[in-house]
Amino acid sequence: AQSVTQLDSQVPVFEEAPVELRCNYSSSVSVYLFWYVQYPNQGLQLLLKYLSGSTLVESINGFEAEFNKSQTSFHLRKPSVHISDTAEYFCAVSGAGSYQLTFGKGTKLSVIP
């Protein structure tokens, strides 16, 4: 079984400032890690994922996340946020051989002009 903890339910940040959204996981098997984003009144979209290989993964819109096995973390970062980044972000985990995604409770990112 696996679980995900997102440490902040809401993160306000000024436009062009950096942001970090924290995610910790627990699992008894090898894990695959994901960040999904949900814009208002929409479904979730995949932002980035870690399956294997390089521990630093990037999205096309400037977000990055680093898989840290020793700290069981997969924090999401962006060096300079934009108004359009306002959304809810979900960290998710699945285990080797599993068909199920386990989601965290989400972090609402509010970018302040």
Place this chain on the structure above:
Amino acid sequence: NAGVTQTPKFQVLKTGQSMTLQCAQDMNHEYMSWYRQDPGMGLRLIHYSVGAGITDQGEVPNGYNVSRSTTEDFPLRLLSAAPSQTSVYFCASSYGGAITEAFFGQGTRLTVV
């Protein structure tokens, strides 16, 4: 480019009524799933299917039924609606289970009064 289509978008039910939430995907994905999203709870898996004729329970299956007679369709049935089932419901599909990108529908907002 329909992707995952959910109907209806909004629904109000009276306690005890039954209804079916529809989900269809046109990407020939084998894996489909239903989640409910509640404030501060993230997404919780209700039921999932790894192919036509195969379904299984997720984290919160009570009060819901599913069937998968075709690859494309995965309806969710509420047998006797209760106020605790007031939620936003998302259907998702993916090609290869949890390690591949999950595509989400736009959601169905259900209110049970």
